[in-house]
Amino acid sequence: GAVVSQHPSRVICKSGTSVKIECRSLDFQATTMFWYRQFPKQSLMLMATSNEGSKATYEQGVEKDKFLINHASLTLSTLTVTSAHPEDSSFYICSAPSLLLAKNIQYFGAGTRLSVL
Amino acid sequence: AQTVTQSQPEMSVQEAETVTLSCTYDTSESNYYLFWYKQPPSRQMILVIRQEAYKQQNATENRFSVNFQKAAKSFSLKISDSQLGDTAMYFCAFVRYSGGYNKLIFGAGTRLAVHP
Numbered sequence: 001g002a003v004v005s006q007h008p009s010r011v012i013c014k015s016g017t018s019v020k021i022e023c024r025s026l027d028f029q030a031t032t033m034f035w036y037r038q039f040p041k042q043s044l045m046l047m048a049t050s051n052e053g054s055k056a057t058y059e060q061g062v063e064k065d066k067f068l069i070n071h072a073s074l075t076l077s078t079l080t081v082t083s084a085h086p087e088d089s090s091f092y093i094c095s096a097p098s099l100l101l102a103k104n105i106q107y108f109g110a111g112t113r114l115s116v117l
Numbered sequence: 118a119q120t121v122t123q124s125q126p127e128m129s130v131q132e133a134e135t136v137t138l139s140c141t142y143d144t145s146e147s148n149y150y151l152f153w154y155k156q157p158p159s160r161q162m163i164l165v166i167r168q169e170a171y172k173q174q175n176a177t178e179n180r181f182s183v184n185f186q187k188a189a190k191s192f193s194l195k196i197s198d199s200q201l202g203d204t205a206m207y208f209c210a211f212v213r214y215s216g217g218y219n220k221l222i223f224g225a226g227t228r229l230a231v232h233p
Contacts, residue, residue, distance in 0.1 A: 032218040043223045108162035
């Protein structure tokens, strides 16, 4: 099956620093990827849609200057949490859909747990 | 706008028993897909089962099956012969079909505990 790799799995950083999270589709091309945020015991909240070769589309209420998204290639999207603060601590998950492998199935990365001290 | 509702925050079942998780959705779309995803304690999202709206036949995957009622906009998941490894959060999700890539709309989730 399709594999989406997300790195790092866990990051702890000091307040004010920036953190980059990578999402790679390992065996298929993904012109679109999605970034989610998940609070404890809650559902996944879509933050933005990452588009290769164009600007990301952010959901309402998500600060695009705080959460920078770059879709550098057909297999890589990055989410940078800029000037992180404790309230940014959360679980971040990426996904990539593949129409070639199976219609409209999204494959998920293993997630990144961000802790801001 | 599409919405997905899971009305059971928590469920529990004895090992080897059968359990049904409920999901309803609201949409004006005619072509769409429905999914059940499982999120175990590792938090890796795993696809359990997928249903295409234009197919009347209910999808099945081994011990997992769905009861898809399109008119009622209902999409329940039945887990037969429950196993301890089925303990997880289960999310119902919807995506409209437009030929491109569209975002998943998730329900709030149901936490399932399988007891020995």
